Amino acid sequence: MTTSVEDSRVLDDPAWLALHGEHARFAQINGLAARYHSEVAPFHALGDPADPQAWQDLDAFVPPGQPVMLAGLGSRPGPGWEVERSIAGVQLVDVSLRAEPDPSLVVLTAADVPEILDLIARTQPGPFLRRTVELGTYLGIRDEGRLIAMAGERLHPPGWTEISAVCTDAAYRGRGLATRLIRAVAAGIRARGETPFLHTGAANVTAIRLYEQLGFHLxxxxxxxxYRRT
Incomplete structure (x- = not known):
């Protein structure tokens, strides 16, 4: 690996850096506010959350009365904004993961999106939109042609790539499919000289335990x- 936990300050605001770097082609920028195209991902970011101008710039992206999702601000709204709801999460980084390719996995493309969205709806790993598959490599496992598990790449700040959308059909859990997928996605990330990281809900203790067993560190x-405009 070419990055380390000590080099991880870019992960304090991975969406902002990704939108101004590897994912610039998916970005909409307005001054100190940025977001992914609405069909790619629901994430927004601020260049300086402490600057009231950043929140004014964000306002241009948000239809009246609609909330906007931001991560890592400690639920501190800017002037003229209020918190609608907040979910506690955790960020983990790879420190000792055994990454390995798995030729039996299939690469998912735009043609697989209907099946992907169906699996996402049944397993609820987090937001996934029609064009999210364009953010990086997504791998899947099929059984008799049916997509039963998947994982892939999402946020891409310098030197790091987020593993996301890790999910398995309920009927196939307990077979190590998520582990195979995580290791294979990580192998692709490592091959670029980058380090995997990921997010999950703080209440998802089962997932956190799995990630730590695989070699991720909190x-x-x-x-x-x-956040919603007042």
Whole structure:
């Protein structure tokens, strides 16, 4: 690996850095506010959350009365904004994961999106939109042609790539499918000289335990908060 936990300060605001770097082609920028295209991902970011101008710039992206999701601000709204809801999460980084390719996995493409969205709806791993599959490599496992498990790459700040959408059909859990997928996605990330990281809900103790057993280390807690214009 070419990055380390000590080099991880970019993970304090991975969406902002990804939107100004590897994911610039998916970005909409307005001054100190940025977001992914609405069909790619629901994430927004601020260049300086302490600057009231950043929140004014964000306002241009948000239809009246609609909430906007921001991560890692500690549920501190800017002037003219209020918290609608907040979910506690955690951010973990790879420190000793055994990454390995798995030729039996299938690469998922835009043609697989209907099946992907169906699996996402049944397993609820987090937000996934029609064009999220374009953010990076997504791998899947099929049984008799049916998509039963998947994982892939999402946020891409410098030197790091987020593993996301890790999910398995309820009928196939307990077979190590998520582990195979995480290790294979990580192998692709490592091949680029980057380090995997991921997010999950703080209440999802089963997932956190699995990630730590695989070699991820808890870097920080992080809130996922929906803000609304007052």
């Amino acid at each position: 870097r920080r807690t992080v809130d996922f908060t929906a």
